[in-house]
Amino acid sequence: MLDIQLLRSDLDGVAARLATRGFVLDTARFGDLEAQRKSIQVRTQELQSKRNSASKLIGQAKARGEDTTAIMAEVALVGEELKSIEVQLMELQSELQKMLEGLPNLPHESVPLGKSEADNLEVRKVGRMPVFDFAVKDHVELGESLGGLDFETAAKISGARFSVLKGGVARLHRALAQFMLDTHTDSHGYTEVYVPYLVNADSMRGTGQLPKFEEDLFRVPRQMGEGGEQNFYLIPTAEVPVTNIVRDEIIPVEQLPLKYVAHTPCFRSEAGSAGRDTRGLIRQHQFEKVELVQIVHPDVSYAALEQLLGHAETILQKLGLYYRVVRLCTGDIGFSSATTYDIEVWLPAQNTFREISSCSNFEAFQARRLQARFKSGTGKPELLHTLNGSGLAVGRTLVAILENNQLADGSISIPEVLRPYMGGLEVLSAN
RNA sequence: GGAGAGGUGGCAGAGUGGUCGAAUGUACCUGACUCGAAAUCAGGCGUAGGCUUAUACCUACCGAGGGUUCGAAUCCCUCCCUCUCCGCCA
Secondary structure, three states, X not given: OOOHHHHHHOHHHHHHHHHOOOOXXXXXXXXXXXXXXXXXXXXXXXXXXXXXXXXXXXXXXXHOOOOXXXXXXXXXXXXXXXXXXXXXXXXXXXXXXXXXXXXXXXXXXXXXXXXXXXXXXXXXXXXXXXXOOOOOOOHHHHXXXXXXXXXXXXXXXXXXXXXXEOHHHHHHHXXXXXXXXXXXXXXXXXXXXXXXXXXXXXXXXXXXXXXXXXHHOOEEEEXXXXXXXXXXXXXXXXXXXXXXXXXXXXXEHHHOOEEEEXXXXXXXXXXXXXXXXXXXXXXXXXXEEEEEEEEEOHHHHHHHHXXXXXXXXXXXXXXXXXXXXXXXXXXXXXXXXXXXXXXXXXXXXXXXXXXXXXXXXXXXXXHHHHOOEEXXXXXXXXXXEEEEEEEEEHHHHHHHHHHXXXXXXXXXXXXXXXXXXXXXXXXXXXX
């Protein structure tokens, strides 16, 4: 959420910056709502003040045993007007709130201008593109012939966009997650957290998934007492529960930065991506991810972003995967993000790079919704900055290992760093 | 699932219709005392919003939402959460 004070003081400036990411801010409507809000709020507070002081007088008069009918008649009139004007004020404020919640974050000045994915900026390529002296197979073919990937059974159990992993492939998948967690906790200073996979609407609102992106989520209705109904939502990323750890909290400045890593499943409805990436593990309703979250002082959030990006890259380097880092342009960054780097891994079977991590600085956008603040000594509480990044998407990393490490006979050479997690296995082959 | 207790400021904890945004303690900040510190004493110390050049002033907030009333932390209704005991259970 943006600071409403900023919209009041520099509406056109905000509109211009939002325009760079293709968002049209209805400045006339905002100005209109604000003007109404202002006059009605002033009037409301005036009336409340009148009522309060009259009520005080009544109390004092009664204490002295005096007659109060005259003043009570007077204040009754105030009450009438108050009742209707308070309703108006509430409606206006919820209109404004709705509008505000629908505004995406302002891109940082350094974000390259652009309309779409095509305008993203390649920052660097790292590693060496693997060369094969045989025809490469894709991960589906490899996984199935290893007896470790079964989409038909998954379709029977659940439907499209689910998978069943078996044997060595299932273990490799687990090994990847363990390796990532261990690396981030042992070498990068993150604290491992285990968090709920079902969260409430407040948490989804806090990180920006709600109200705008409800159709991307799996909602789990929940019957409460006496006809009450509330929803749980399956998390689309660990970002949601982990970042919400600091919702409504005031963190002492000396505890910063908070660095958390969590390994969770992620659930996405993939509404609107029908027909895209239907083959294989690339786009699933359920997948695993190791997520890095940092909660930091505003002064250091951009340094923290570079650091976090480096932590994610380390995983790829240790796995020996070829990848590139891409700076997303204004037209392609996510709703809540001020700056985003994507890491894309090389997939030889597709002859292309595919996203395997996304690292973002949200600045105070999420913190404002979350009321996540820090306090130093005597100072007032201030909003924190929040960041996160995948470190990495486990399913897609598995795809990358299968495809990049395939041998001519369809077996897979296990990266050295994973072997301790695989009982020392060096090559994964059928049976 | 059954029975009970409770949700108040950073924390602890008073407050059952009228100067209560809230006693008191503690933490924190400032000052005095001290060579310095501790102890002690004095003062300050919630959040959000409005209006304002600025002070000042005003409004809202005592788990959430609704209601009664001239007036609600306090009374009524609904919901949520926490704790204790019993039962069941991975």
